[in-house]
Amino acid sequence: MSHPHQESTRGPLFDPVFGADDMAPEVSDRAWIGALLEVEAAITAGAVGIGRATEADAAAVAVAAAELARDLDPAELGALAAAGGNPVIPLVKLLRDRADAPATAVHVGATSQDIMDTALVLLARRAGRRILDHLAAAAAAAADLARAHRATPMIARTLGQQALPTTFGALAAGWLTGLDDARIELDRALSALPVQYGGAAGTLAAVAPDGMYFADDLADRLGLARATIPWHTVRTPMTRLATALGVAAGAVSKPATDVVLMAMTEIGEVSEESPGGSSAMPHKRNPVAAIAARAAARRVPGLVATVLSSADHEFARAAGAWHAEWEAVTDLLRLTGGAAHRLSVCLGGLHVHVDALDRNLGLTGGAVLAEKVVSALSRHVDDARAIVTDAAVSGTPLDADPRITAHLSADELAELLDPTRYLGHAADLVDRALARHGGL
Incomplete structure (x- = not known):
């Protein structure tokens, strides 16, 4: 055999x-x-x-x-x-x-469903613990990055465009918070997974009058949660699990996507410890761990949808909707775990290139800090916003436009255009995310 x-x-x-x-x-x-x-x-x-x-x-x-x-x-x-x-x-x-x-x-x-459902719960519990370990490893790596770069300035990007200064630590703190959220939700869903035992029609008739005791004893023997009643056609344990896995995959996708974009040749702000090469182009250094994490995670939402759309189990046993869950949930576990694993590899060896962060932060010649310049210039002229907007649109550095320098000194402009003076609470947000992470 x-x-x-x-x-x-x-x-x-x-x-x-x-x-x-x-x-x-x-x-x-x-x-x-x-x-x-x-x-x-x-x-x-x-x-x-x-x-x-x-x-x-x-x-x-x-x-x-x-x-x-x-x-x-x-x-x-x-x-x-x-x-x-x-x-x-x-x-x-x-x-x-x-x-x-x-x-x-x-x-x-x-009944057969008792065995299938409980076996799937056992698999999910065991595989899920491994997924939690990978999420924890990725979160720990994100925490290290946030801590190390708490005050490292970089440009924040919104809608694909440069916005205002932030810190790399604040970006990593966002990754960390998402991963921690996902761990909490998945752990809760895994811990709540119950035994399934109801017999042919969910009434435990074949083992009456001992059915309730027997079902609870089976849960205890297998280390599973006791079921309030058999859940043959009430699939909240499976939909809760699938949703938590979907949330985890999304939390993985966010940093993986950021890394892929920030590792672009033209941006060059990060690189992986062991980038992949190309079969045709010797110069390529692909962020393969982030790419693979993103690829695995992208397959998850469709499987989550399969489980959610299969929740309408009819009467006391579903014809097809139940069967659709077996491979869908198994693949959800495999893919979410794989995505989290690859992200932990990516973030655990991520190199942050501060010189590139600085270069990109200064790319607009101070235009990203135009808001501060408008405020200072408006004390001298009535059309400050129009002047600064015109300079920014034309690409003229704000500290070189004569309509601005006629009223603001070089020292004043240097202070206004210093990105480290307009980081808001970026460092405080990092501290809050790290404090919460340390308490989990």
Whole structure:
């Protein structure tokens, strides 16, 4: 039954590119099979407490489940699953055939969706913790950048155009805050993921009068949240998870996009520690980690939409909407984790080129500080705004326009055009973001 070459990942060619290679073991077909069997073994173990199985049955099922988790070929199970529409149906048969226990001691009172949903919750919990680690690493790198460049002046850009002075630290603090927000939301969604156990129609009839106790015991055994009631067709646990993963991907995309743009040859304000080359152009130094993070994250919103649009499960069991979640959520975990991983690599080795920040800050000859000059000049002339606007539009440096220098001295203009004197609360905002980060 064992086929090691089929135990790797959903995409061994591209997973390393998109940072998902370390996520692969958590969301592979092999991991899915292991989680399904873990749930089945826990059900039999719990059944001992309500007199539906013996300790010997539980031990036998646990051994058989471990053997199948190790040996079962995912391709074989997949082929068998097609007839019934999910892999639990043939897996239960294989487990009953393999285990030295009565058939009634396996899959006690459960329906296929109980096993599939709980297995997906287990996968999400485990993969999600790894995603949280990657988000934490990216946030730590952003915090280091914010701290190191708290007062490093740079130009802020709005709508793609130079706006006012800010600091690189303030930009990095924005990255940090988004990543911290995403970590909080994802951690909350992961912690709330509940067990699923309701039986054929969600009434736990097959294990009554012990059903409520049995479902809670199963949650405790698997380390999951207890479910208020079975959520077979109330998919808030899945939609909450998918949304949190979407938020995390967005928080990753923001700094990745900034890095890609700031690393452009014409801007040159940052570069990655290990940039990628080109197969055709020897001079290229591509910010490949940021690019890969952005690429992986871009695939996430569509999957989030799939999960959200599949929340209308009819009656007590959905025909198709439930099935659509399995791969969508698995891929969400893989891609969000990969994006966060690649961003942590990007930010962890990011080089900030202060000379380029200074060069670009002075690119307009002081025009970005025209607001201050207008205010000072208006004390001398009535048409200050028109004079300064005309100089800025024509590209004349504000400290060289005779209509301005006739009224404002060189020293006064130097002070007015000093970007470090118009940073507002940039440094204070960095401090606030760092303080919050340190308290998480």
